Amino acid sequence: MGPISEKTRLEEYREVKGRLDQKWPIDEANTSGYTVEDWKTNNDTAKCYDPKSLMMSFGTVTIREEEGRCEILVFYNLKHESFQLPKGRRNLHESAADAAMRETQEETGVVVQPLYLNFDTRIQVDGEMAKEDYVRCNSNGTVTAMNRDIIYAMSYSDKKTQAYRHIYFYAAQPAAGYGESNPAMLGNEDKTNTVLWLSFEEAQTQLTMKAERAAVMTAQILYKRTRDDKGSWALSKRLLEQWRKENAVRRALTEQALVRAVVSDTKKVAILTEAIKRIVTDQAAAAPILDYLKQLS
Structure with missing residues (x-):
């Protein structure tokens, strides 16, 4: 083709x-919710699938x-x-x-x-x-x-x-x-x-x-x-940067299997500390969190 x-x-x-x-x-007539007739229509038009x-x-x-x-x-x-x-x-x-x-x-x-x-x-x-x-x-x-x-x-x-x-x-x-x-x-x-x-x-x-x-x-x-709206485009970039940081932590926790790190509390703290360092670039903001983790370890 x-x-x-x-x-x-x-x-x-x-x-x-x-x-x-x-x-x-x-639908002004249905702003209060579904009617009996609505549910009948939904039921008549429903298509059902099993997983396979x-x-x-x-x-x-x-x-x-x-x-x-x-x-x-x-x-x-x-x-x-x-x-x-x-x-x-x-x-x-x-x-x-x-x-x-x-x-x-x-x-x-x-x-x-x-x-x-x-x-x-x-x-x-x-x-x-x-x-x-x-x-x-x-x-x-x-x-x-x-x-x-x-x-x-x-x-x-x-x-x-x-x-x-x-x-x-x-x-x-x-x-x-x-x-x-x-x-x-x-x-x-x-x-x-x-x-x-x-x-x-x-x-x-x-x-x-x-x-x-x-x-x-x-x-x-x-x-x-x-793209043509400067405010929207700037926001798009800001939200992407936020996603990058959140994704970095998520991947760090997944890769290092924090939820399965049951060897010791010390190991959990070490993994979490490393994850935070990777996401929080502002040292002043990260300091209180890291200090607390030191106390746990």
Whole structure:
């Protein structure tokens, strides 16, 4: 299957933009909660899956800027003869977001990290988070927020496995120093992949599946809206830096297996001390915590 025409690309782009721009209606008659009739409709339209008949995958639309040109990370799968976005299933005990980042690295050889964008979502926001100035809870039940949650989802019946496949995409960007593909990081099953950085328009014509082209179009629109707003873009960078620090500690604790370090309290303290040193760069802020840990040891 070859690339689509520019006319088709523009038609698909307008379709995606129309969905994103559409105002979600408020059902004034149902603001007090579900009615008996609502539950009957839900019951009649419900689709049920057991674990083996539903396959969930997670991937990324990874964006980088090179000399003013925005590019999308894709790969050509020689075995399937198709251009694809990186994606795959979770490992046991792995989070959805971590799976998306890992699969991107394995299929493209590029290490990626979250890209915070401002968009409408149905993610739940409560407590102190609801008070953040970058979070707006809308009357129609959606939330407008700068976040790193799923930006796009697609589903189809998978012929090979006979399972119904759901794929969820996150926006991502290359980690510092990892803008190019490193063949050594490709997974064993992905060594024959041809990794490409394409412009938004090139990716939108080359990707084999219409749904994945729509994922790129969605990312393009959300990225441009966030990037063009100086305040939003500065916030995106600040939230990424916060994620980096939190992730560094999480990885340190996971790698050193703090929760399983039952040899002695001293060992636990040593591991936790090292983790804190890696995340808290302000020595004045870290000093009280480290002093307390010294007392424990």
